Amino acid sequence: MTDAALPNAAANLRQVVEARLKKRHAQEMRFRLYGRMAIIVALSFLALLLGRIVTQGYSTFIDYQIAVPVHLDASRIDKADPTGANYDLLVAESVLAKLGEKDDEFGEKSGKVMEIMSNDLGFQLLKMVREDPTLIGKTITVTGPVKSDAALYFKGQIKRSTPQDSRKLDDQQLDWMDKLKASGAVTSGFNVSFLTNSDSTEPEQAGVLGAIVGSAMMLLVTACLAVPIGVLAATYLEEFAPKNRWTDIIEVNINNLAAVPSIVYGLLGLAVFINWLAVPRSSPLLGGMVLALMALPTIIIATRSALKAVPPSIREAALGVGASRTQTVFHHVLPLAMPGVMTGAILSLAHALGETAPLLMIGMISFVPGVPEGFTGAATVLPVQVFIWENASERGFHERTAAAIIVLLVFMIVMNLAAILVRRRFERRW
Amino acid sequence: MPSQRDDAMAHDTASAPVHIAVDRAHASQPAGAIKIRARDVNVFYGDKQALFDVSLDVPENSVTALIGPSGCGKSTFLRSINRMNDTIAGCKVVGRIELDGEDVNDRSIDPVVLRARVGMVFQKPNPFPKTIFENVAYGPRIHGIATGKAELEAIVESSLKRAGLWAEVADRLHQPGTGLSGGQQQRLVIARAIAVSPEVILMDEPCSALDPIATARIEELIDELRNQYCIVIVTHSMAQAARVSQKTAFFHLGKLVEAGPTGEIFTNPRDSRTQDYITGRFG
Ligand SMILES: Nc1ncnc2c1ncn2[C@@H]1O[C@H](COP(=O)(O)OP(=O)(O)O)[C@@H](O)[C@H]1O
Ligand SMILES: [Mg+2]
Numbered sequence: 118m119t120d121a122a123l124p125n126a127a128a129n130l131r132q133v134v135e136a137r138l139k140k141r142h143a144q145e146m147r148f149r150l151y152g153r154m155a156i157i158v159a160l161s162f163l164a165l166l167l168g169r170i171v172t173q174g175y176s177t178f179i180d181y182q183i184a185v186p187v188h189l190d191a192s193r194i195d196k197a198d199p200t201g202a203n204y205d206l207l208v209a210e211s212v213l214a215k216l217g218e219k220d221d222e223f224g225e226k227s228g229k230v231m232e233i234m235s236n237d238l239g240f241q242l243l244k245m246v247r248e249d250p251t252l253i254g255k256t257i258t259v260t261g262p263v264k265s266d267a268a269l270y271f272k273g274q275i276k277r278s279t280p281q282d283s284r285k286l287d288d289q290q291l292d293w294m295d296k297l298k299a300s301g302a303v304t305s306g307f308n309v310s311f312l313t314n315s316d317s318t319e320p321e322q323a324g325v326l327g328a329i330v331g332s333a334m335m336l337l338v339t340a341c342l343a344v345p346i347g348v349l350a351a352t353y354l355e356e357f358a359p360k361n362r363w364t365d366i367i368e369v370n371i372n373n374l375a376a377v378p379s380i381v382y383g384l385l386g387l388a389v390f391i392n393w394l395a396v397p398r399s400s401p402l403l404g405g406m407v408l409a410l411m412a413l414p415t416i417i418i419a420t421r422s423a424l425k426a427v428p429p430s431i432r433e434a435a436l437g438v439g440a441s442r443t444q445t446v447f448h449h450v451l452p453l454a455m456p457g458v459m460t461g462a463i464l465s466l467a468h469a470l471g472e473t474a475p476l477l478m479i480g481m482i483s484f485v486p487g488v489p490e491g492f493t494g495a496a497t498v499l500p501v502q503v504f505i506w507e508n509a510s511e512r513g514f515h516e517r518t519a520a521a522i523i524v525l526l527v528f529m530i531v532m533n534l535a536a537i538l539v540r541r542r543f544e545r546r547w
Numbered sequence: 548m549p550s551q552r553d554d555a556m557a558h559d560t561a562s563a564p565v566h567i568a569v570d571r572a573h574a575s576q577p578a579g580a581i582k583i584r585a586r587d588v589n590v591f592y593g594d595k596q597a598l599f600d601v602s603l604d605v606p607e608n609s610v611t612a613l614i615g616p617s618g619c620g621k622s623t624f625l626r627s628i629n630r631m632n633d634t635i636a637g638c639k640v641v642g643r644i645e646l647d648g649e650d651v652n653d654r655s656i657d658p659v660v661l662r663a664r665v666g667m668v669f670q671k672p673n674p675f676p677k678t679i680f681e682n683v684a685y686g687p688r689i690h691g692i693a694t695g696k697a698e699l700e701a702i703v704e705s706s707l708k709r710a711g712l713w714a715e716v717a718d719r720l721h722q723p724g725t726g727l728s729g730g731q732q733q734r735l736v737i738a739r740a741i742a743v744s745p746e747v748i749l750m751d752e753p754c755s756a757l758d759p760i761a762t763a764r765i766e767e768l769i770d771e772l773r774n775q776y777c778i779v780i781v782t783h784s785m786a787q788a789a790r791v792s793q794k795t796a797f798f799h800l801g802k803l804v805e806a807g808p809t810g811e812i813f814t815n816p817r818d819s820r821t822q823d824y825i826t827g828r829f830g
Contacts, residue, residue, distance in 0.1 A: 360636055430673035434736070436634055438686035438743055439663035448685075449675060 170526070174519025180308035180321070181268045183234065183297065184260040187211040187242060191254040199246045199253070204239035205231055208259070215302060216293055233267040233290055235321045262310065263303060265320035265513025267294055271305065274512075285512075311520060315487045316497060316505070320513025323506070325521050330488040331401055331496035332470060332528070338405020338492065339412055339469050344462050346409075347416030348451075354417070355424040356446045375414035382411045383478025391479060399481040402492040407479055408469040415468070419461020423454035456543035460536045467532040471525065473500040499525045582607040582747060582777040583628060588642035590623050590632065597623045601642075601803045603796055605747075610769060610778045612788035612809065615798035616824065621781040624798070625749050628779065629665035630658045646747070663690050666740030668750040672732035674724035674739070679716050682724040682735055683707060686743035702742055709775075710738035711768050730761025734768065741772075748772065750780040754787065766791050785825055789813050797821045 187207050194202040209227035212234060213220055220227045238261040245259075246252055262268070266285045269275045271294070281287050286294075297303045314324030358364045386407035390396045396403045427450050435445040451458075476482075481501050489496035497505070499521060506518040583605035590598040598620045605611045613621040623632070630651060632638045644651045651661055663686070674682050683703040686692075693699035703720070707713040712734040716727070724735050733753055740748055750769070754762040769778060769791050782788050788795050789809060796806035797818070805818045816822045 428673075430669065430671060431675065432634070433631070433667075433669055434673040434675060434739075435685075436631065437629070437662060437667040437669070438689075438739060439659050439661075440685075440689055441659050442634075444689055448689075453676065 167526075170519050170522050173516065174521075174523045176272045176274070177311055177516050177520030178308050179272070179305055180310065181263045181271050181303050181305050182260050183212070183238075183263055183303045184258055185211045185215060185238070185302065186256050186258045188256045189242070189246065189253050194246065194253050196250055196253060199250065200243065202243075202246075204242040205234075205236055207242065208234055208238045212293075212297070215300070216296055229287075229290055230293070233264050233286065233294060235262045235264050235319060237261040237319070237322050262321040263294075265511065265516075268321060269512060269516070270294060271298065271303070274516075311517070312524075316484060316502065317486055318484075320509075320511050320517060323514070323517055325499065325502060325524050327485055327488045328497050328499045328502035328521065329524070329528075331404075331485070332498040334401035334489060334492060334496065335404040335408065335498055336466055336470055338402055339408040340462070340466055342406065342409035343412040343416055343465070347413050347462070348420050348458055350413075351417040351420035351424065352446060352451060355421045356450065357442065371414050371417050375418060378474075379411055379472055380474040380478055382407055383475030385410065386475060386479045397493045397495075398479065399483050399485075399495050399497075400493045401489055401496045401498075403479055404476050404481055404496070404498065405492075407475050408472055411472065411475065412465040412469050415465040416458075416462050419465070420454065420458045423457025423461065424450060426457060427453045456540055459539045459543075463532055463536040463539065467529050467536070470528060470532065471500055473504055476501050477504070499528070580607045581605070582647065583779070584643075584645040584648075585624075585628075586643045586645075588624065588627060588640065588644060590620070590627055590641075591639045592635070593637040597801055598627075599801045601798075603803055603806055605777060605779055606794060607777050608773060608775070609793040610773050610780060610791050611794040611796065612792035613779065613781045613796050613798060614783070614785065614788050614824070615804075617783070619798040620801045621798050622751050625667075625751055625779060625781055628747070628749060629662050629667055631662075631667065633658055663743045664745055665747040665749060666743065666745035668733070668736050668740055668748065668753050670752040671756050672729055672736050674727070674732050674735050676723060676725050678721045679707075679724045679727070679735060680720040683738050683742045686739060690743055692743060706738040706742040707735075709741050709772070710734045711764070711771070712738055728761070730757050730764055733757060733761070733765060737765075737768065737772075745776065747777045747779065750778065752781050752783060755783065762787075785813075785827075797824065799824070 185208060188211065189207070193207070206224075206227055209230040210220055212230050213226060218226060238259050241259050241261055242257075245257065263271075266275060267290075270286060270291060275284055275286060277288075277291055294303070310322065311324045312329075313326055314322055315327030317323040354364060354367065386403065390403055390406055391398060396406065431449050431453065432445055435449045436442070440448065476498060481496070481498065482505060483495055483497070484505070485495050485497040503518055503521045503525065506514040506521060509515075581604045583603075585601055585603045585605075588598055588601040589596060601620075601624055603624075613624065615621055626632045626635075627640045628644060628646075628651065630640075632640055640652060646661070646665065649656065651665075675685065677685075680703055683706050684693075684699055687699060687702050693702055704713065707716060712731060715731060716735075724732065727735060733756075737748070737753075754765050757765065766787065769780065772778060773793075780788075780791065792809045794806065795809040795812040797804045797812065797816075797820075799820050804820050805812065805816065812821065813825055816825065
């Protein structure tokens with residue numbers, strides 16, 4: 118190469134670089150565009166999902182209550198055995214009276230009224246009479262929900278424009294309801310009973326309280342089992358265990374366990390916990406144990422990475438002043454890793470909260486009309502409640518499905534926020 | 548011991564009694580006596596040998612500097628003295644290291660106790676992310692040195708005073724130690740080591756992360772501490788070794804090339820490799 122060739126080569130090089138530069142810029146722009154598009158797609162799916170759930174479910178939080186004065190006719194209620202009376206009929210007749218109509222001899226009209234009035238009204242009367250038999254012979258006003266089909270009409274989800282034979286309620290019933298609403302006997306308000314009732318065979322009386330309590334109890338079991346076991350296992354593996362083939366195998370297996378489909382844990386729970394340890398079926402204890410198995414690998418992995426993130430200089434510092442290994446870990450390393458551990462634990466518990474498949478596997482799909490009676494009693498949990506209602510035939514339940522999903526999502530969002538707050542609050546820099 | 552403690556208290560109420568007791572023990576030994584005696588120390592990291600037959604005497608109440616090019620095994624040697632190498636998986640130490648005539652690798656020696664006797668200061672200041680007070684109090688607390696709150700406070704105060712940090716932090720003992728400047732952090736770490744009344748303080752390049760002013764401050768401190776402790780310092784600064792140490796040991800490729808009084812090593816080295824290193828021909 119001669120001396121003259123050098124500057125020439127440099128000029129050439131610059132040209133080549135510049136030509137490539139354009140390409141590189143274009144490439145970068147393209148990549149950014151793809152990235153933005155991906156985010157837009159993801160966000161719009163999320164918006165669609167949430168939007169659909171909210172639009173379907175929000176109406177559950179409104180309910181329609183009717184207040185009717187009912188005359189507790191002494192000739193129709195036996196003082197000695199008040200259970201025997203037909204309170205639903207009494208209610209229906211009172212409603213008819215309010216509408217200015219009389220029941221026909223076949224009881225057809227009162228039957229039609231019963232189709233739009235919840236039998237909760239009748240239950241209330243029975244309860245009141247049982248508590249205070251002196252009410253018999255008096256007129257008292259009961260307030261209770263209308264049947265879910267009637268509520269759907271008020272909410273505009275059953276329309277008068279639909280031909281009569283393809284809707285649940287006939288024109289006469291719709292007329293009555295309009296009249297009741299206009300007279301002020303039917304009022305709408307926030308549906309408190311959805312949050313204070315448990316599951317029921319009647320959609321208008323079904324609520325999520327039992328499922329919320331069941332979920333909370335189950336999650337408590339999961340947390341009490343998975344967090345200490347997971348944190349200790351991870352701490353041992355990370356800080357104490359020798360690094361050899363065995364610990365490598367264990368590590369690989371833990372990572373694999375985190376990817377095992379959740380239903381497999383359900384099968385495991387069925388085989389081990391039910392058939393072997395005889396843990397009561399569909400109890401929060403059993404569900405919690407199964408979910409703890411599922412949450413363990415995630416908690417172990419999160420804890421190990423949090424421990425890894427603690428700088429070795431902290432360990433040296435503690436060991437250097439004569440702390441034992443256990444003291445080093447429990448006085449310094451683990452406390453410093455705690456934010457990471459807590460975040461991991463909360464997120465895996467939030468995941469467990471939404472888990473359904475393994476719970477179906479262990480028989481947590483029974484109809485439980487109340488809050489669970491202790492950790493070994495039958496329970497239902499939020500995601501399973503969603504599953505049960507979604508499979509019900511009545512339309513009122515479908516509305517409740519979406520509402521239960523909203524409740525579930527609210528709990529998840531709260532947990533995720535808690536995880537973020539924990540991380541923010543205790544985040545440390547070295 | 549209590550009677551000794553009591554008259555120590557009568558003597559000087561400002562500093563912690565434990566230190567006074569230790570100081571007397573120190574004073575009873577003649578300066579220049581051998582504190583640490585290493586014989587044929589070989590250290591392996593797995594299959595790789597990092598130290599070859601190192602034999603070195605470290606005198607009491609003086610500063611011994613370990614110098615040598617990067618990777619020659621200075622830190623490795625330092626860490627074998629307080630058995631910090633035990634904490635490294637795959638590290639094996641063969642040979643004899645005596646502290647006051649006792650083999651530190653003996654089964655009867657608990658590394659936890661050894662490390663209280665042989666404190667360590669690391670290259671990068673590593674205070675615990677806790678308050679200044681907690682940093683210093685941690686050692687005495689886990690070793691059960693202080694019997695009460697007042698005694699603990701006295702130990703913290705005297706340790707911080709000895710580390711020359713008291714004046715700067717007296718009014719913010721309960722603020723995080725990590726909020727101090729690098730030089731202050733390093734002195735805090737020295738105070739933390741002093742708080743458990745060690746006999747030996749090992750320092751692994753304690754000034755390499757500090758600016759010149761902070762470095763000068765630490766060097767002054769080392770000079771003061773020399774009266775009470777046996778100090779071994781690793782440094783890659785020739786000038787620092789010359790300034791602070793009385794004895795210097797030159798390591799090269801895992802071997803101890805030569806050791807002797809600092810003045811002699813720097814003015815009249817016997818080995819040509821030492822000569823080359825201190826004149827800056829390699830390293
Ligand atoms: N933890 C370790 N694992 C494996 N090899 C190590 C480890 N620490 C140090 N070594 C090796 O031992 C030799 C001496 O290292 P070190 O004592 O740190 O040197 P120096 O402190 O003199 O720079 C180097 O070759 C280094 O690579
Ligand atoms: Mg080193």
